Amino acid sequence: MLDEEGNYTTARSAGWEVKTLAINESIRLIEERVADTKRRVLSGELSPIAYYMELNRMDVPLLASYVGIHRFFVKRHFNPKRFRKLSARTLARYAKVFEIKPEQLTSFNPADAE
Amino acid sequence: MKIDFQHKQSAHCENGVISNLVAHHGVSISEPMAFGIGSGLFFTYLPFIQVNFAPGFSYRPMPGAIFNRMARRLGVKVKHMRFSDPRQAEAVLEEKLRQGIPVGLQVGVFNLTYFPDDYRFHFNAHNLVVYGKEGDEYLISDPVMDYTTRLSREELEKVRFAKGALAPRGHLYYIERMPNQIALGAAIRKGIRQTCNDMLAPVPIVGVRAMRWVAKNIRKWPKKIGIKKTNHYLGQLIRMQEEIGTGGGGFRFIYAAFLAEAAEVLGNPELKTRSAEMTEIGDAWRDFALNISRIYKNRKVGDEIYDELADQLWRLSEREKAFFKRLKATL
Numbered sequence: 001m002l003d004e005e006g007n008y009t010t011a012r013s014a015g016w017e018v019k020t021l022a023i024n025e026s027i028r029l030i031e032e033r034v035a036d037t038k039r040r041v042l043s044g045e046l047s048p049i050a051y052y053m054e055l056n057r058m059d060v061p062l063l064a065s066y067v068g069i070h071r072f073f074v075k076r077h078f079n080p081k082r083f084r085k086l087s088a089r090t091l092a093r094y095a096k097v098f099e100i101k102p103e104q105l106t107s108f109n110p111a112d113a114e
Numbered sequence: 115m116k117i118d119f120q121h122k123q124s125a126h127c128e129n130g131v132i133s134n135l136v137a138h139h140g141v142s143i144s145e146p147m148a149f150g151i152g153s154g155l156f157f158t159y160l161p162f163i164q165v166n167f168a169p170g171f172s173y174r175p176m177p178g179a180i181f182n183r184m185a186r187r188l189g190v191k192v193k194h195m196r197f198s199d200p201r202q203a204e205a206v207l208e209e210k211l212r213q214g215i216p217v218g219l220q221v222g223v224f225n226l227t228y229f230p231d232d233y234r235f236h237f238n239a240h241n242l243v244v245y246g247k248e249g250d251e252y253l254i255s256d257p258v259m260d261y262t263t264r265l266s267r268e269e270l271e272k273v274r275f276a277k278g279a280l281a282p283r284g285h286l287y288y289i290e291r292m293p294n295q296i297a298l299g300a301a302i303r304k305g306i307r308q309t310c311n312d313m314l315a316p317v318p319i320v321g322v323r324a325m326r327w328v329a330k331n332i333r334k335w336p337k338k339i340g341i342k343k344t345n346h347y348l349g350q351l352i353r354m355q356e357e358i359g360t361g362g363g364g365f366r367f368i369y370a371a372f373l374a375e376a377a378e379v380l381g382n383p384e385l386k387t388r389s390a391e392m393t394e395i396g397d398a399w400r401d402f403a404l405n406i407s408r409i410y411k412n413r414k415v416g417d418e419i420y421d422e423l424a425d426q427l428w429r430l431s432e433r434e435k436a437f438f439k440r441l442k443a444t445l
Contacts, residue, residue: 021407022352023232026166029346057224057235059167065277 030057041108047083048108049074052098066097116246119216121255121262125368128174129154130257131218131241132181136190138216139292143188150372151187151305152180155365156312159324161331165279166235168350171328173364175312177220177239177280181287183308187301189293196283200271203284207244210288216245216255220285222276228256228263238280244270302376303445309369310442313434322438325431332424344420345409352403366396373441384444388437395433402426 037054040046053063064071069090076082077094088102095102119138124130124145132148149155153175160170174180178194185192197203210217222238223229246253251264265273274284313321328351335344355364370392377385405423 021410022349022356022403025349025410026346026353027232029167057166059164062236062278065281 030054044080046078047080048105049083049094050078051108052094052100052105056098063097067093069093115211116248116253117211117214117216119243119245119255121243121245122257123260124257126154126174126365127241127257128177128180128239129368131243132184134243134255134257135216135218135289136292139289141292141296143184144375146368146371147302147375148184149180149365149368150309150376151301152182152184153305153308153312154180155309155369156320157322157324157364158320159328160319161327163279165237166350168347170279171351171354173355177241178285178287181218181241183305184301185289187304188296188298190289191291192287193290194285194287196285198283200275200284203274203286204267204271207286208247210286211244211247215288216243218243218287219274220282221273222278222282223273224276225269225272226256227265227269228259236276236278238276238278238282298379302379306373306376306441306445310438313438314442322431322435325427325434329424329427329431332420332427336420348406348409348423352406355399356403363396363399366392366399370396382444388441388444391437391440395430395437398430398433402430 034051034054037046037051041048041051049063053060056063058066060071060074064074067074069077077086077090091102091105095105098105120134122130122134122137124133126145126149129145129148129152132152133143133145136143136148143151156173156175158170158172158175160172163170182192184190195206197206207217207219219242220238221240221242222236223240224234224236226234226240242254242256244252245255245262248264251266252270254263254265256263274282274286276282315321315323318324318327332344332348335347339347370389373385373389373392377383377389402423405419405426409419
């Protein structure tokens with residue numbers, strides 16, 4: 001899709017396959033992470049914030065800069081016990097970054113997440 | 115409002131934006147030419163920066179560098195602006211569009227709605243041109259797409275203020291003034307000289323020495339961080355090399371095209387030979403990527419393959435070292 005000159009036919013097709021393999025590999029890794037996090041959220045080990053972070057292909061520093069909360073606290077919010085104490089305002093901030101409703105965070109149901 | 119803007123697809127976003135913007139002002143600079151004059155060929159290894167859960171590899175200089183250097187060397191005056199306030203960022207954009215000036219933007223890729231899902235990751239150094247606004251939608255010329263697209267106000271704000279490494283902070287640029295006369299030959303020479311100096315730089319994180327550093331680390335990774343992570347790192351290396359508009363082989367093929375063009379402009383047939391050599395080096399990079407992908411395919415295990423890859427990269431660094439010394443002497 002990105003390259004338009006098809007004149008290096010043999011090399012080009014090899015390159016395409018290589019590229020696809022690399023992309024598939026990294027997509028597979030992401031999916032693995034998401035599935036793993038989902039399991040840990042459902043088992044009560046992590047809060048839904050962790051799941052939505054993975055789903056959006058983010059890491060902690062990135063999420064922290066999007067919500068404008070220090071990464072130390074973002075990490076703390078992964079703890080389900082602390083997560084339950086979060087104010088509606090804080091939840092709304094997370095929800096806005098993930099483009100979901102705050103209720104999707106509080107009553108976690110992975111089925112309605114894409 | 116809509117500016118009459120010629121959209122042309124290109125292999126790489128930054129060169130594409132440059133050559134499209136300059137073409138709008140009536141000067142035709144091909145994509146390889148823009149790339150070469152801006153000294154686009156590069157290699158850097160930044161083990162202390164994490165991008166997509168892997169260290170930073172890049173086959174190009176900092177975003178914006180190619181553009182800035184090319185503009186400086188050709189005498190094109192470019193105005194750059196960054197913003198802390200999204201509203202102001204939009205106001206300036208609108209004002210420029212009203213004045214009939216197409217505007218280049220640095221954006222994050224993740225929220226570009228017209229990208230396929232596989233390409234949506236948090237990468238903030240993409241470039242596109244806004245050439246108009248209709249209703250609440252901006253008209254977008256994204257050089258990696260073969261057609262023009264649109265983004266709503268909210269979507270555009272989101273991508274302009276993406277966060278993370280290399281955050282664009284609303285980065286906007288446009289051409290203020292074009293030179294009366296363009297000294298192409300001198301610009302080409304400067305571009306080539308800088309590329310040679312960059313690639314041969316005596317610091318470990320850029321050029322051939324960075325390649326050597328990566329080669330050394332490839333040997334260590336399997337033991338240090340495990341096979342799975344190593345494969346992911348190597349995958350990231352290929353992705354940087356083969357996609358996101360590199361034209362393949364980590365820009366080596368685009369550079370070969372540039373050298374061929376430069377040979378014509380400067381009337382230096384020796385550069386033609388250099389161009390052919392560069393193409394061969396590009397092929398060698400492709401082989402390297404192919405060998406990495408075999409790890410995924412065959413699921414071969416064992417440290418020998420990583421050693422082989424490291425050797426291959428090491429040989430590439432030796433080859434490029436010799437090449438850039440020769441290229442410098444050719445000038």
